[in-house]
Amino acid sequence: MIFRITYIFAVLFLLSSCTKEADVPTPKNGGADFSSFVSLGDSYTAGYTNGALSRDGQESSFASMMGAQLMNLSLETYSIPLLPEGKSVGSSLEGEMQLKVTTGGIQPVTTTGNPELLTDPSTWINANGPYHNLGIPGARSYHLVAPEYGDPNQGVGNFNPYYARFASVPGVSTALSDALAVERTFFSLWIGGNDVLGYALAGGEAETSGMGSADITPVAAFTQSYAYMLSQLTASGAKGVVGTIPAIDKLPFFSVVMPNMLALSAEQAAAMDAAYADYDAAAQQYGFEEMDFSAGANFFVIEDEANPVGMRQIKAGEKILLTARTNITVAGWGSEVPIPDEYVLDENELQSIEEATNTFNSIIENSANQFDLAMVDLDVLMESTQEGLMIDGNIYSNAYITGGVFSLDGIHTTGRGSAIIANAFIEAVNEKYGSSVPYVLVNDQTGIVFP
Amino acid sequence: MKYLLLTVLCAFFTLHQGFAEGYQVNLQGQKQTGMGHTGTGLLLGPSSIHFNPGALSFLEGDVMFSGGVSGVISQNSFLKEQPSLYTGETDNPVGTPFSVYGAFRLSEKLMLGLGANSPYGNSLSWGEDWDGRYLIQDISLQAIFVQPTISYAITPRISIGGGPVLAFGSVDLNKALPLQSDEGDGSVNLNGSTTAYGYNVGVFVKVSKDVSLGVNYRSKVVMELDGGDATFDVPESFQTNFPDGNTFSAELPMPSNLTIGLGWKATDKLLLALDLQQVGWSEYQELNFDFEENTAALEDSENPRNFENTMVYRVGAEYSALEQLKLRAGIYYDETPIPSDYLTPETPGTNKIGISAGVSWQLNDKLSLDASLLHISGEERKDGYAPLNYYGTYNSSAWIPGFGVSWTL
Numbered sequence: 101m102i103f104r105i106t107y108i109f110a111v112l113f114l115l116s117s118c119t120k121e122a123d124v125p126t127p128k129n130g131g132a133d134f135s136s137f138v139s140l141g142d143s144y145t146a147g148y149t150n151g152a153l154s155r156d157g158q159e160s161s162f163a164s165m166m167g168a169q170l171m172n173l174s175l176e177t178y179s180i181p182l183l184p185e186g187k188s189v190g191s192s193l194e195g196e197m198q199l200k201v202t203t204g205g206i207q208p209v210t211t212t213g214n215p216e217l218l219t220d221p222s223t224w225i226n227a228n229g230p231y232h233n234l235g236i237p238g239a240r241s242y243h244l245v246a247p248e249y250g251d252p253n254q255g256v257g258n259f260n261p262y263y264a265r266f267a268s269v270p271g272v273s274t275a276l277s278d279a280l281a282v283e284r285t286f287f288s289l290w291i292g293g294n295d296v297l298g299y300a301l302a303g304g305e306a307e308t309s310g311m312g313s314a315d316i317t318p319v320a321a322f323t324q325s326y327a328y329m330l331s332q333l334t335a336s337g338a339k340g341v342v343g344t345i346p347a348i349d350k351l352p353f354f355s356v357v358m359p360n361m362l363a364l365s366a367e368q369a370a371a372m373d374a375a376y377a378d379y380d381a382a383a384q385q386y387g388f389e390e391m392d393f394s395a396g397a398n399f400f401v402i403e404d405e406a407n408p409v410g411m412r413q414i415k416a417g418e419k420i421l422l423t424a425r426t427n428i429t430v431a432g433w434g435s436e437v438p439i440p441d442e443y444v445l446d447e448n449e450l451q452s453i454e455e456a457t458n459t460f461n462s463i464i465e466n467s468a469n470q471f472d473l474a475m476v477d478l479d480v481l482m483e484s485t486q487e488g489l490m491i492d493g494n495i496y497s498n499a500y501i502t503g504g505v506f507s508l509d510g511i512h513t514t515g516r517g518s519a520i521i522a523n524a525f526i527e528a529v530n531e532k533y534g535s536s537v538p539y540v541l542v543n544d545q546t547g548i549v550f551p
Numbered sequence: 552m553k554y555l556l557l558t559v560l561c562a563f564f565t566l567h568q569g570f571a572e573g574y575q576v577n578l579q580g581q582k583q584t585g586m587g588h589t590g591t592g593l594l595l596g597p598s599s600i601h602f603n604p605g606a607l608s609f610l611e612g613d614v615m616f617s618g619g620v621s622g623v624i625s626q627n628s629f630l631k632e633q634p635s636l637y638t639g640e641t642d643n644p645v646g647t648p649f650s651v652y653g654a655f656r657l658s659e660k661l662m663l664g665l666g667a668n669s670p671y672g673n674s675l676s677w678g679e680d681w682d683g684r685y686l687i688q689d690i691s692l693q694a695i696f697v698q699p700t701i702s703y704a705i706t707p708r709i710s711i712g713g714g715p716v717l718a719f720g721s722v723d724l725n726k727a728l729p730l731q732s733d734e735g736d737g738s739v740n741l742n743g744s745t746t747a748y749g750y751n752v753g754v755f756v757k758v759s760k761d762v763s764l765g766v767n768y769r770s771k772v773v774m775e776l777d778g779g780d781a782t783f784d785v786p787e788s789f790q791t792n793f794p795d796g797n798t799f800s801a802e803l804p805m806p807s808n809l810t811i812g813l814g815w816k817a818t819d820k821l822l823l824a825l826d827l828q829q830v831g832w833s834e835y836q837e838l839n840f841d842f843e844e845n846t847a848a849l850e851d852s853e854n855p856r857n858f859e860n861t862m863v864y865r866v867g868a869e870y871s872a873l874e875q876l877k878l879r880a881g882i883y884y885d886e887t888p889i890p891s892d893y894l895t896p897e898t899p900g901t902n903k904i905g906i907s908a909g910v911s912w913q914l915n916d917k918l919s920l921d922a923s924l925l926h927i928s929g930e931e932r933k934d935g936y937a938p939l940n941y942y943g944t945y946n947s948s949a950w951i952p953g954f955g956v957s958w959t960l
Contacts, residue, residue, distance in 0.1 A: 121628040121630070121638070121640075121946050122628070122630040122638075122931060122944040122946055123630075124630060124636055124638060125633065125634075127634065127636070172636060199788070201787075201788050206788045490938075490939060490940040491940055492682065492683065492685065492939070492940065492941050493683065493684075493685025493686045493729070493939045493940075493941055494685050494729040504729070526634075530634065536633065536634040537634060538634045538635045538636045538637075539634060539635050541631075541635075541637055541682055543682050543684070543685070544682075546731065547729070547731050548731065549731050549732060549733060550730060550731060550732050550786035550788050550789060551732070551786060551787060551788045
């Protein structure tokens, strides 16, 4: 009898010991060696967010997050050229944007910031390298191989102080040479966004092939610098991952102000028709389209040099820059006066951007194949944020502020957006090399912070 | 040989496909719990009010009472979808489902009874900051059923019985909202209670001297909750979108149960039991929170559940070791009602095996002490909730000791 009881309890005990928590698998390196990791790129690699570079942003760039995840494998150190705690500086020396409750509702407000971090070389940290995060806000493909890009002797406006502040030898070193000085086993290279973005941010009022700050980079310059970087980075046998350029016109910066957001009452529409009566008369005479206003949503009036009168109504699909928004409200842009050219991307300009993006992306893709590297198609990710991306109980989209992916500047990502990008890079790496680098927890990162 | 049996059981336990039970609680009588929660075809005391009201008039005695309480010590764990190093673990409060039953005889053929128990409930706490906090942080679901019962022996072999069920239900849950301020995520608390009705009917047949058969149907009870409190904690700039004093309505079904049970007195000392139980979980298709006041930022919350009907298979045995001592053991296999891609951390169900043991000590001819110990183990389940894209590997287990008394005049 006693034996029976003992037996029953033995069964129970043994069965209970059968149940256990799932074992946490040990991350695998697969065919890659992650013991030394460098990341080259632009503002996304640097962690520029909310219109400025800040320490929080640097620590939550997609590249820094990748570095942190690789620490779970064999990576020992990942050094970031950090700004001091609590300070920020944007490319026009302003501070980071914050959401504030204003008389006009909840709005992004630009803070004062810490311009000295870029303008005062005594704050620079050139001697503290080597750095593994070599992201330079504003950098284009060829900037990563140009020594003068970090040379203060070029004079203000002719060099990039974001690089000069941490370059190993300003004026001599380049992001690439700094990367090569590290005994790297793995690298990320995501560059090319600014090769088209500069043109887009200037409203397309620049050359479609040129070396100016608002031009689209010439294909030859892109090809040469890209191929050179990959050949150098892989020379030691290092493996890596590259990213393509997403369709930048899907950024909130170009889609917040929609072409037909001119709201008019019946009286206002009649007044607009009256105000543009001369225009319509000219249109009839010369055979181009008349202005058309009615009660409800209307297309904005924009400058267009190609039009005989120098203006027209914007068409569906054309883009207005976020920076035009204030003057649309306070200065009658788009209604009383046309929105200036440099705040509009028209059909032709959008086509130039798309063509250049496609050309650069095919160069990136061919190079990734040639050097046998993992590649992330960022356009696929951008497309999915357009539709809405459900991740761990929250939906993300490219809607401005409410979407959660893009920060208050409408161009750069929030911490959560960076985590989504980091996971896309990790996925591509795992797939290519058979590794199992763990994903970043998106819910652990900061999104849009509301007051 | 015995070691081999243990090994086989153990292997069955870890390898067998699936085992869960939604939010139903199988602890409605200490004696039955000790026997794998069989009892539809048995005469184990006034707890028949729950298991099969048809059996009540066949019980020996004129006035009887039984009551007991169990302590549910449960644990759930989560490993996020790979590749990830994230693990979560619940810190569940100890649940204390109870049952009390009393009955008295009006005539040789007619008995009246009253029962109160808690056949449904769920208590899970994953923590405020865990990774799945936008799905659930913690939930406490309770239901108390009160059932007046009448049972009548139509013939010396066939008895029927039944009674209305009055149910008191309450829910209290917290989840995080993806609206961040400097203090972190926002959150919502949903809290409310309600009453609802159902019924419980059964028939009991003494097939032969040694064999008895019972059929029991407990109706579904739909808890319709109106005017529950919806309390939001959101960033200040969102407060106008989440007005104070908002309320919600929601509906949660307690599923029906159809059980066929068999009792067989195999020897003078050994009683065997078998129960086949169908649970009408398909009633639970969605969990919707309809807020009294909707705003641009606050829409009604619609959450598909898509549960499916399940079967529970139970076997149990009672061995009269001594005149005063009865030993019990049982095992059951409980299918999960939750289909693939609808597994939430709020009810992380999986196919489960329950193994139980029990003991009764007859203190005198009126009073006995009853105890049971149940261990429930869920099969490891790698699944998730598609509408919110949250996946991982869930494990669950519970130890449930219980104690009760039975008194018969």
